Amino acid sequence: MKVRFEQTNFNPDEVKTLMKCTYYSQWKEINSGTDLKYLMEEWPFLFTEIGMTVHFQELTGVSLKDTFLNSLEKKGKRLLDFMRTTCADKSKRVLQEVTKLKILRGQLDGCSEDVKDMVLLLLCYFDEKEESLFHYVEETCLAKEIQMERLPLTPCIVVCGTTCYASRLFMLSIDCKIVNDQIPNFIFAICLMFRSYYCLNIHYPVALGTTLEFLQRCFFNINPEKGTKVETKKNKKQLSVNPRVLTLIADLSDHEWRETC
Structure with missing residues (x-):
């Protein structure tokens, strides 16, 4: 090989x-x-x-990318609609993020752009830090030019551009090392990043745990009855499913039911 x-x-x-x-x-x-x-x-x-x-x-035993794309088709638009309306009405922070992403996205359209909106809004909704998942560098930056000490230890998507919407190339870093510097689009980057947690037996960091667990259960359809991929905090009881993940899933179901009535 x-x-x-x-x-x-x-x-x-x-x-x-x-x-x-x-x-x-x-x-x-x-x-x-x-x-x-x-x-x-x-x-x-x-x-x-x-x-x-x-x-x-x-x-x-999961075909991750196919599962993700199928879930996006079924649930993606509903989640975005929920975030842009119900959540934006209740949270000033989410409303500000919705407005910012609308400006950044501009006239861009397509599934990949929707996924960018979805992930960034989930980070905002769960009050988790964007810099723990994305590291932005200049559009022409090469892997060897990246300041590795600024990267998190856990899997991180390096965005070659000022925003996810402006980038045509992504990289994946793990343990402050670039392991793949030729990822052509955002969906490939998200799937590769997510797979790396499982393939390399890495726990979700606490700083991203809720967002990653929601994606795991709602969009990648991985729902173990016991255990969690989230890093364990000392002297704190660890639940199998984050209550905030369950709340959002329940709120989405209620939102869908109201929309169809």
């Missing part, structure tokens, strides 16, 4: 097969706490769209 990774014309089906055949070896090294730099050298495809897709599906 190292040889194939250096080639520009590798066979995707061959890579998928190789990733499946070596899944146990990959997972064993990840679980043993192997250094990220070593993993990047030994398993370079693990940090690409094709490789992480295979590893995630072997691990969870």
Whole structure:
């Protein structure tokens, strides 16, 4: 796979097969706490769209991107409508964010733009910090030019541009290292970022825990009955499902019911 990774014309089906055949070896090294730099050298495809897709599906049985796109089709518009109306009416902060995103988005249209609105509004709604998930650099910035000490340790999407809407390229950083510097669109970036938490056995940081758990349960359809991916706080009881996630899901259902009456 190292040889194939250096080639520009590798066979995707061959890579998928190789990733499946070596899944146990990959997972064993990840679980043993192997250094990220070593993993990047030994398993370079693990940090690409094709490789992480295979590893995630072997691990969870979920076709993440298909699941996400199907959920967006069913729930995306409803969530955005709820945020832009009901939440904006109740929260001055959400209203300000809705107004700001409308200006940033301008005339741009499409599913990818809706996902940007959705994620940024969720961060605002749950009062979680945008800089924990997104790190903005100049549009022409190369991976080697990024000031790594400014990146969070947990998975972070590096946006090449002043806003998510102005960017045509994204990168993924983990543990203050750029692991993929050629992500062509926002949906790919979100899916790759989310997969990395599972594939590399990383807990959601407390600073992003509610937003990531909501996406996990409502849009990626991963709903374990026990346990949580959120980092455990010392001396604090950890619930299997964040109450704020349950509240938003219930409010969305109520909003949909009212709209159809």
